[in-house]
Amino acid sequence: MAIVISHITHLECPRCHRKYSADALSTYCVCGSPLFAKYDTTQAREDVEKGQFPSQVNSMWRYSQLMPVKSPLHVISLGEGWTPMLTPRRLGKHLGLKMLRIKDESQNPTASFKDRGLCTAVSKHIELGVNEFALPSAGNAAVSMSAYCAAAGAKATIFMPADTPRPFFDECRLFGAETISVEGDISDAGREMNKMNGDWTVLSTTKEPYRVEGKKTLGFEICEQSGWRVPDIVICPTGGGTAVIGIWKAFDELEALGLIGRERPRMFAAQSGGCAPIVHAFEKGLDTIEPWMNGRTQALGLRVPSPFAGRLILQALRRSGGGAVAVADQDIVEIKSMVGKMEGMNICPESAVAIAGLRNLLESGKIDYDEDVVLLNTGNGSRYTNLRGSTQDTTTIDSQ
Amino acid sequence: MAIVISHITHLECPRCHRKYSADALSTYCVCGSPLFAKYDTTQAREDVEKGQFPSQVNSMWRYSQLMPVKSPLHVISLGEGWTPMLTPRRLGKHLGLKMLRIKDESQNPTASFKDRGLCTAVSKHIELGVNEFALPSAGNAAVSMSAYCAAAGAKATIFMPADTPRPFFDECRLFGAETISVEGDISDAGREMNKMNGDWTVLSTTKEPYRVEGKKTLGFEICEQSGWRVPDIVICPTGGGTAVIGIWKAFDELEALGLIGRERPRMFAAQSGGCAPIVHAFEKGLDTIEPWMNGRTQALGLRVPSPFAGRLILQALRRSGGGAVAVADQDIVEIKSMVGKMEGMNICPESAVAIAGLRNLLESGKIDYDEDVVLLNTGNGSRYTNLRGSTQDTTTIDSQ
Numbered sequence: 001m002a003i004v005i006s007h008i009t010h011l012e013c014p015r016c017h018r019k020y021s022a023d024a025l026s027t028y029c030v031c032g033s034p035l036f037a038k039y040d041t042t043q044a045r046e047d048v049e050k051g052q053f054p055s056q057v058n059s060m061w062r063y064s065q066l067m068p069v070k071s072p073l074h075v076i077s078l079g080e081g082w083t084p085m086l087t088p089r090r091l092g093k094h095l096g097l098k099m100l101r102i103k104d105e106s107q108n109p110t111a112s113f114k115d116r117g118l119c120t121a122v123s124k125h126i127e128l129g130v131n132e133f134a135l136p137s138a139g140n141a142a143v144s145m146s147a148y149c150a151a152a153g154a155k156a157t158i159f160m161p162a163d164t165p166r167p168f169f170d171e172c173r174l175f176g177a178e179t180i181s182v183e184g185d186i187s188d189a190g191r192e193m194n195k196m197n198g199d200w201t202v203l204s205t206t207k208e209p210y211r212v213e214g215k216k217t218l219g220f221e222i223c224e225q226s227g228w229r230v231p232d233i234v235i236c237p238t239g240g241g242t243a244v245i246g247i248w249k250a251f252d253e254l255e256a257l258g259l260i261g262r263e264r265p266r267m268f269a270a271q272s273g274g275c276a277p278i279v280h281a282f283e284k285g286l287d288t289i290e291p292w293m294n295g296r297t298q299a300l301g302l303r304v305p306s307p308f309a310g311r312l313i314l315q316a317l318r319r320s321g322g323g324a325v326a327v328a329d330q331d332i333v334e335i336k337s338m339v340g341k342m343e344g345m346n347i348c349p350e351s352a353v354a355i356a357g358l359r360n361l362l363e364s365g366k367i368d369y370d371e372d373v374v375l376l377n378t379g380n381g382s383r384y385t386n387l388r389g390s391t392q393d394t395t396t397i398d399s400q
Numbered sequence: 401m402a403i404v405i406s407h408i409t410h411l412e413c414p415r416c417h418r419k420y421s422a423d424a425l426s427t428y429c430v431c432g433s434p435l436f437a438k439y440d441t442t443q444a445r446e447d448v449e450k451g452q453f454p455s456q457v458n459s460m461w462r463y464s465q466l467m468p469v470k471s472p473l474h475v476i477s478l479g480e481g482w483t484p485m486l487t488p489r490r491l492g493k494h495l496g497l498k499m500l501r502i503k504d505e506s507q508n509p510t511a512s513f514k515d516r517g518l519c520t521a522v523s524k525h526i527e528l529g530v531n532e533f534a535l536p537s538a539g540n541a542a543v544s545m546s547a548y549c550a551a552a553g554a555k556a557t558i559f560m561p562a563d564t565p566r567p568f569f570d571e572c573r574l575f576g577a578e579t580i581s582v583e584g585d586i587s588d589a590g591r592e593m594n595k596m597n598g599d600w601t602v603l604s605t606t607k608e609p610y611r612v613e614g615k616k617t618l619g620f621e622i623c624e625q626s627g628w629r630v631p632d633i634v635i636c637p638t639g640g641g642t643a644v645i646g647i648w649k650a651f652d653e654l655e656a657l658g659l660i661g662r663e664r665p666r667m668f669a670a671q672s673g674g675c676a677p678i679v680h681a682f683e684k685g686l687d688t689i690e691p692w693m694n695g696r697t698q699a700l701g702l703r704v705p706s707p708f709a710g711r712l713i714l715q716a717l718r719r720s721g722g723g724a725v726a727v728a729d730q731d732i733v734e735i736k737s738m739v740g741k742m743e744g745m746n747i748c749p750e751s752a753v754a755i756a757g758l759r760n761l762l763e764s765g766k767i768d769y770d771e772d773v774v775l776l777n778t779g780n781g782s783r784y785t786n787l788r789g790s791t792q793d794t795t796t797i798d799s800q
Binding site for chain 1: 458459477478479482483484485486490504506507508509510511546547548549550551553562567569571573574575576578579580581582583592625736737740741742743744745746780781782783793794795796797798
């Protein structure tokens, strides 16, 4: 770990502009909006001009100037971020795209993009003196929080829907977390967590200010790995929406640093038609999101009925000139299998939704075939035993 | 992918020094030894001095001058290598070590260190015109070869012991490989493959010259990530031994390039007491390895009765001043669980063997507590359902 010099100054509400200290525990603004961390970008710009940013650090902590943790001693790192940007040529050709790239977030410590946010949130809260955490999760975030809590020597309690596949529970428990299984979806899990009202700090998506700071490094890396160019299109499978908000925030910070100009990619959120509250709100022209009752999808990370940061997600999609797309759940297995055979990648069902969404957007002319598209593979597919097929086509030989 | 300029000149037998072309298909030497790739290190040294090596490439292809693939068009990359070097402080403290680092190979595309070798071997063979591959494997190598064959559009046929856990078969099939299940161990799987005698090129460990070239990048990275310092100790869980041979080869090449001097780490191989042919041969002072019949271990990757490169493995361990250590299989689950709770890492059973081995070597005084130790976590533990415990301690709440 290189020396961390954070230029964080305070927290600020992006809606009503109230300010809060970054040295005290915070949740969200009194007006109900998530809070954003703010930095002294003049100082950070001087660092960049002196060539101190980005450093040679082989993780997202290369961007430590724009990260909220002040002391390197508090960074609990498992090697998160600085993941590869792949060029899936056969898939790109199949879709007819001139330039498709996949940011492969399955190559994170616990095999999903959740590591960026939870590493940052756990580390910052350790710095603020917290040593006990809770989280409602659809799966990947629970595994990630459990891992960082283990590495930090902190206590983790996670609440997951009872139908979350067993490998998610197993892995949380391997990391020493207390696991609680709740009938229902992630909102029900959150309600049970609140009822239990433990002596913990809750790291729910966008209900504390720091997970989004970790996720924004995706935006930094997408630009840096493109030679500080901004792609035409970014597509995120979207549940709670931290990636959309984080990546969008990243561009403003990179512009303040002089690394990019005013150009922005068009941002698209992909959801399953079985739980598509963002697509619904986007298409209806709403400013906030109406809860999607009894959502059903095999892409468990997208089963988020009412994302807390709905207003910010919709703003980012609209201001970018992008949009939101829903796809049929039955496309998931087909796409996952196609990408496996074509590219040797075991993508998660959420990313299959994003690829199906990209196909729809291309077919409907909302994205042009000559645009430069970056798509997130948000995690590895192997824990999703809900999608596992049969193994009947393995040949068996008895050599005895 | 940056421009690849390989300085490969030819293949050479490290035992009898016969030379072979690197532009034709090769297996092993007529004398029975594996073959090594040789490079024009004078040319490569000029590149390094001009600052062209290592480049900013975020994968093991940063070392393309010392890799065998000549054209960048033939590199089938999924973002392999350039994995994090972690500092597991709580584990290190628990063992009493002043400086323990873990090279976390679970953060490779298919979650194991096999990606380095199979990426290189598949890519080089694609360059040589091959389009169909076969492999006997204990699991991780099969998944890896299947992934790279998929990305290359090549056909893969894999032979695995029938008791290999189902997730390994599932993942190979997701990548479109033909999977054949054989009663017995990896040697039996190899025999069945040979009997079937398909129209394929076999990528068995050290029976072709290029997997070791991928694995050697581990040695490059260990040194580069230590600021071109050589650690005191390197510990590898060892089955077929490609990592030991590859890392050892890397130091000679780095010395030829002027990046390190004559210093070398002491290299240790860790095996399970249930299948410890290398430990047996090392302790008996043998030059070659006697097959270990009916080996049994939960660390499936270490169930290799008779590694083909036995002579080279034993040479590397002896010349380095290192050794070989066997541990009890029952330590695997305890260590895996301890590392999970202490560091938030889901290590594979093979790496648990390496940690148990390190503990033994410290206790017996063969490694000093103030030595700088690098240990390989060769892969992620999640596919090893043979080790899965019960989930009885998850609390269940019905929120309805």
